[in-house]
Amino acid sequence: MSTEILIxxxxxxxxxxxxxxxxxxxxxxxxxxxxxxxxxxxxxKVSRVLPGMQAAFVDIGLERAAFLHVSDIIPQxxxxxxxxxxxxxxxxxxxxxxxxxxVQVVKDPxxxxxxxxxxxxxxxxxYLVFMPMVQCMGVSQRIEEEEERERLRTMIQTAVAGGGYxxxxxxxxxxxxxxxxxxxxxxxxxxxxASIQESGKxxxxxxxxxxxxxxxxxxxxxxxxxxxxxLRIDSKRSWEKCRDFAARFNPELASRVEYYPGECPIFxxxxxxxxxxxxxxxxxxxxxxxYLIIDQTxxxxxxxxxxxxxxxxxxxxxxxxxxNLEATQAIARQLRLRNLGGIxxxxxxxxxxxxxxxxxxxxxxxxxxxxxxxxxxxxxxxLGLVEMTRKRTRESLEHVLCQTCPTCEGRGYLKTPETVCxxxxxxxxxxxxxxxxxREILVLAAQEITDLLLDEESSSLAELEEFIGKxxxxxxxxxxxxxxxxxVPV
Numbered sequence: 450m451s452t453e454i455l456i457x458x459x460x461x462x463x464x465x466x467x468x469x470x471x472x473x474x475x476x477x478x479x480x481x482x483x484x485x486x487x488x489x490x491x492x493x494k495v496s497r498v499l500p501g502m503q504a505a506f507v508d509i510g511l512e513r514a515a516f517l518h519v520s521d522i523i524p525q526x527x528x529x530x531x532x533x534x535x536x537x538x539x540x541x542x543x544x545x546x547x548x549x550x551x552v553q554v555v556k557d558p559x560x561x562x563x564x565x566x567x568x569x570x571x572x573x574x575x576y577l578v579f580m581p582m583v584q585c586m587g588v589s590q591r592i593e594e595e596e597e598r599e600r601l602r603t604m605i606q607t608a609v610a611g612g613g614y615x616x617x618x619x620x621x622x623x624x625x626x627x628x629x630x631x632x633x634x635x636x637x638x639x640x641x642x643a644s645i646q647e648s649g650k651x652x653x654x655x656x657x658x659x660x661x662x663x664x665x666x667x668x669x670x671x672x673x674x675x676x677x678x679x680l681r682i683d684s685k686r687s688w689e690k691c692r693d694f695a696a697r698f699n700p701e702l703a704s705r706v707e708y709y710p711g712e713c714p715i716f717x718x719x720x721x722x723x724x725x726x727x728x729x730x731x732x733x734x735x736x737x738x739x740y741l742i743i744d745q746t747x748x749x750x751x752x753x754x755x756x757x758x759x760x761x762x763x764x765x766x767x768x769x770x771x772x773n774l775e776a777t778q779a780i781a782r783q784l785r786l787r788n789l790g791g792i793x794x795x796x797x798x799x800x801x802x803x804x805x806x807x808x809x810x811x812x813x814x815x816x817x818x819x820x821x822x823x824x825x826x827x828x829x830x831x832l833g834l835v836e837m838t839r840k841r842t843r844e845s846l847e848h849v850l851c852q853t854c855p856t857c858e859g860r861g862y863l864k865t866p867e868t869v870c871x872x873x874x875x876x877x878x879x880x881x882x883x884x885x886x887x888r889e890i891l892v893l894a895a896q897e898i899t900d901l902l903l904d905e906e907s908s909s910l911a912e913l914e915e916f917i918g919k920x921x922x923x924x925x926x927x928x929x930x931x932x933x934x935x936x937v938p939v
Contacts, residue, residue, distance in 0.1 A: 452677045455715050456665050456691075458684035463664045466721045467672065473724040475785050475821075478849050479664040486511075486554045487842050488661030490570060490645055493517075493552045494654040495544050503540045506563070507552060510655040513563035517552065519543065521567035549654045557843050560747055572638055572645075575670055575698045576623035576631055577605070579638035585616035592624045604628050608635040615642075622674055666694050671821075673702050681709040728786050728846055735779055739772045743783060745847060749792035752780055756798065769798045770805045777809055781816030790822070790841020799833050810835075856930045864932050866901050873898070874913055876936040881917040887938035889920045894934040899923050 455466045461482070467475040479485060491509040498505045506514040519540045544550065556565035572579045586605050588598045601624075605617040608631070617635065645659045652658055662670065665687055673680055673695065682688040688708040695703040709715050716722050727733075733741040738758035744751045754776040756768060780795060795813075800806050810826070813835070817824045820839070827836040853859040864872075877890050892902075902910055902923055914921050926933075 453719075454668060454672060454677055454680040455709075455718070455721065456668065456680065456682040456684075456687070457714070457716050458665070458682065458687045463687075464716070465664060465668050466716060466719075468719050468721070471719055472782075473719060473721050473786065474782060475788075476721070476725060476728070476846060477664060477668070478846075483849075485557050485843050486564060486660075487557055488554065488573070489657060490551065490553045490649075490659040492649055492652050492654045492656050492658055493550045493566070495546055495548045495550065498540060498544060498546055500539065500541055505540060505544050507550060507566055508655050509552065509554075509564070509566075510657070511558070511564065513558060515552070515554070515558075515564040515566045516562070517544075517550075517566040517568070521555075521565075521569060523568075551649050551658065555842065559841070559844055559848070570642075570645075572641055573620075573670070574634050574638055576620055576626055576634050577638060578618040578620060579615060579635070579642065580617070581615040581642050583616045584614075585618075587616070587618040589619060589621045589623070591621045592619070597624060601631075604631050605635070608632050665691050669695050669699065669706070673699055673705070675702070677702075677705065679705045679707050681707050681715060683709045683711075683715040685710075724786070725846070725850075728783070729850065733779060733783060735772070735775050737772060737775055739776065741776060741779060741783070743787070743789075745787075745789065745845065749794055750789045751794045751796065752783075753796045754798050766800065766802060766805070769800055770802070770809070773797050773800065773805075773809045774812060777813040778816055781813065781820065784817075784824075784839055785820055785822075787846045788843065789845055790839045793837050793839060795835035795837065797833070797835060856932075863930075866897050866931060869894075869898050869932055869934065870901055870906050873902070873934055873936065874909070876934075877913060877921060878917060880936050880938050881919055884938035887919065889922055889939050890917070891937040891939050892921060892923050892934065893926045893929070893937065894923070895929040895931050896925050896927070897931055898934060899925050 451470050453468045455468060457464045457466075461480060463479045465477040466473055493507040493509040493515065496506050496508045496514050503519040505517045507517050509515050519538065522540075522543050523538075550568060551570070552566040552568055553570045554564045555567050558564045569580065569582050572581075586602055586609075588601050592598055592601070601619045605619060607628070608617065609615070619631075623631065641659075649658045661667065665682065669680065669691055680691070682691060685708055688706065692703060692706050695706050714722075731743060733743060735741070735757070738756070740755055740757045742753040742755070744753075754773060756772050776797065783789070784793070797809065800809070806829070810829075814826060817826070822842075823840040825838045827838075829835055857863055873892060873894065877892070881887065881890060892899075894902075910921060922939075926935075
């Protein structure tokens with residue numbers, strides 16, 4: 450499989466695109482005025498403890514206080530040990546109002562919610578993730594060979610036994626690396642953590658102690674692998690910075706970091722701009738003629754599968770089966786491309802054949818295995834819905850690029866002009882009864898509403914004038930939306 454990474458750098462924005470076999474799979478966007486804070490470490494100050502929620506709000510210097518749950522204060526196994534001795538571990542036993550804490554952001558602020566915090570700090574590098582607060586050794590589940598997993602476990606245990614502390618997780622990129630490289634990286638992580646601790650002591654509360662790398666360097670750290678043929682950057686300054694970073698931390702792949710000087714915009718090479726626009730649309734067409742409908746809400750994301758114009762060749766069951774197979778591949782791609790997270794409900798077309806259902810679920814799982822984010826597929830519900838979750842850390846593509854429509858306020862629909870007219874009639878009656886001394890009633894409304902009142906609803910308006918015993922005068926307000934109106938007694 451051919452894999453390329455394209456990075457577009459402008460003065461105010463950096464974008465990265467992961468392209469597999471000429472098809473855009475993932476897009477990352479970082480803007481100077483809205484930088485992501487996942488991975489940043491802060492000196493926080495507890496502003497409020499909520500015993501009823503087993504959580505606390507922590508002020509880290511942002512617009513909204515961040516959220517810290519009791520499960521993110523101490524490791525789960527320690528929590529279980531404590532709870533064996535006492536009934537329940539309470540948040541009030543661990544933190545108090547005004548207390549200063551060293552915390553790390555695990556989720557960006559999303560919508561009206563503040564950032565999600567943890568006190569179980571983790572510091573990632575090329576091959577390892579260092580967790581200074583816990584004593585555990587782990588290996589990425591994507592490294593499947595048991596002999597290699599055991600070798601890596603032994604190596605990281607050696608790193609800790611040599612005078613170190615804390616826990617390590619070997620990342621997927623660590624497969625096959627020599628021992629000296631891993632030990633060198635472990636020592637580097639120890640130095641970084643020591644620097645963080647020192648900065649934390651010196652800095653005041655509600656201040657940034659340690660920030661994660663910028664987007665282009667994170668891409669090199671996390672995504673530049675053997676499977677990536679090349680990484681192309683259209684900014685010479687950023688290319689030099691990335692080249693030096695790769696030479697230090699990933700020297701065997703540093704030659705794959707290339708500068709792109711072409712006149713054609715780098716994202717136009719694989720129609721990335723067009724794919725980004727398509728990813729903002731609700732409807733996703735399938736090659737067969739079927740389509741997906743993706744609705745993203747605050748509670749969850751729903752994906753509906755429809756056969757559309759695809760009528761098949763043999764029978765209905767075969768048509769449904771082929772549509773669902775194609776849909777699962779498209780769904781897995783859309784989850785990565787749109788960066789959808791949280792609860793996701795898939796409404797696949799009902800299949801009667803049990804073997805078909807199993808094949809579709811196996812294909813879905815296989816496609817999701819390529820996803821960098823952690824996913825979990827639950828059992829199919831009694832209604833035939835596939836329930837799954839995808840880890841959410843940063844805002845989705847839609848939330849990064851779009852804002853709520855000021856006209857519909859995110860509802861996705863508007864009242865019909867007819868409905869608004871009847872609301873106007875009711876408001877006229879209400880105002881005329883409240884202000885009996887008024888000579889007339891003035892209605893301020895949008896052009897569409899005024900036209901309807903003077904045309905189709907003119908007879909109803911005349912009857913209303915006779916009923917209230919006052920004339921009704923209409924005035925067009927250019928800047929009013931369809932649903933906006935004012936009824937003023939004069």
